[in-house]
Amino acid sequence: MVTLYGVSAGLGVPFIVAWTRRVNRRVLLSALLVILTLGNCVTALAPTFPLVLTTRLVMGFASGVFWAIGVSMAMRLVPERQASRAAAVVMSGISIAAVVGIPLGTVLESLTDWRATFLIxxxxxxxxxxxxxxxxxxxxxxxxxxxxxxxxxxLRNVPLRLVLCTVVLFVLGHFGAYAFVRPFLEAHTSAAPAFITMVLMxxxxxxxxxxxxxxxxxNRSLRGSFVAGGAGLVLSLLALLAVGHTQAGSIAALVLWGVSFGVVQLxxxxxxQAAAPDTFEAAMSLNTMAYNTxxxxxxxxxxxxxDHLGVxxxxxxxVALTVASLLLTLGTGRRAATPRVPGGELVSR
Structure with a gap:
């Protein structure tokens, strides 16, 4: 269910965003929410597993399209000087929901059942x-x-190609490690499930x-902000290796990891957007595809x-993949387009 959702969210989004290029974005967002509403309802009532899988596939497409259009919609709703902060609000909502949603769903399921949770x-x-x-x-x-x-x-836009390569490298490194935070903490700190849940929140x-x-x-330094966030990611992973055997050390490492990832994410x-300001939605659809895959x-x-070398x-x-993304940014950052928010306002690199 989770894998199919992620694959469809990544691979389908460039096509759907392009096919709906003449659709008003409020209408498209409303349609995505209709799919989400009906999808959760069908999942709750589905009598067979194949129906659940099919529903999750469709919902994955909708999720990917939101990633592609949601940030740009937020940036268009505010004055140009506040566009980056509007994007930060959207990304913060995603960050909080991704972590709070799972334990909240678990609580609801324990009070009711999994079908009732999806209905909620x-x-x-x-x-x-x-x-x-x-x-x-x-x-x-x-x-x-x-x-x-x-x-x-x-192929035509070198800065965009470099950004997509950077995204692939840091996402591979970040999620390759993050997917195994729980077994790492269990092996090195003998952490209880409650402690792990708290740390992840x-x-x-x-x-x-x-x-x-x-x-x-x-707005002050886009490239510098990414480098600082990427360096923080590397330091947090190294800290996890060095002091992650203690609960205090693991908490400190995960806090730095979370803050740094939030910086890099935005x-x-x-x-x-800076690399392709005139085709931002299309660029974000490629970003979403690269990110999810x-x-x-x-x-x-x-x-x-x-499995073969230990957690x-x-x-x-x-660490290796995040360092590679940093080196790519440091080595090619000057070739990037000058950042600007929708409407043409220039901001310094």
Whole structure:
């Protein structure tokens, strides 16, 4: 269920964003929320597993499209000088929900059952749908392009190609290691499930803080913010290796990891926008495809390392790939386009 959701979220999004390039973005977001609402409802009531899998496949497509259009919609809703902060708000919501959602769903399931939990999510999705339809203004599609032009963008746009390579490297490293945080803590600190849940929630809060920090710094130095966040990721992984055998050390490492990832997460969105300001949605659809497929590949490679070399090797894998993304940015950053937010406002590198 999880794998199929992730694959469809990554591979389908460039096509769907291009095929809906003439659709008003408020209408498209509302349609995505309808799919989410109905998908959770069908999942709750489905009598067979194949129906659940099919539903998750469709929901994955919707999730990927939101990644591609959600940030750009937020950036268009505010004055140009606040675009980066608007993107930070969206990314912070994703960071918090990704961490809080799982334990909250577990609590609801323990109080009711798994089907009731999905029905509750369906109801919440319906409320958000009503809010979007009521509050979000009309947003005609601004810069989407046909499918045939989406996949040639990295060939013609060198800065975008470099950003996508950077995204692939840091996502492979980050999620390759993050997927094995729990077994690492269990092996090195004998951590109980409650402690691990607490640490991961602290990590999620750190990610939200990192998003907001980057929202203030990317306008001053986008490349510098990414380098600082990437360096923080490397240091946090090294700290986990050095002092992660204690609970205090693991908490400190995960806090730094969360904040640093939040910074890098927002920076890579702004780097994508800076590299392709006139085709941002198309570029973000490629970003989403690279991001989600790299999550799956990173977890797969991390699993191979864990099986054959032990769980500690997965953290070293994360260090190596994150360092590679940093070196790529440092070595090619000057070739990147000058960052600017929608509407043409220039911001310093």
């Amino acid at each position: 999510w369906s109801g919440l999705s319906a409320l958000v749908l009503l809010a979007v339809a009521t509050v979000v203004p009309s947003l005609p599609s601004a810069n989407a392009v046909p499918v045939r032009e989406v996949f040639v963008l990295p 602290i990590y999620g809060v750190g990610g939200a803080i990192g998003n907001f920090v980057a929202g203030h710094t990317v 920076c890579q969105v702004n780097m994508t 790299s999550i799956a590949i990173g977890a797969l490679i991390g699993g191979l390392f864990a 500690t090797s997965v953290v070293w894998f994360g």
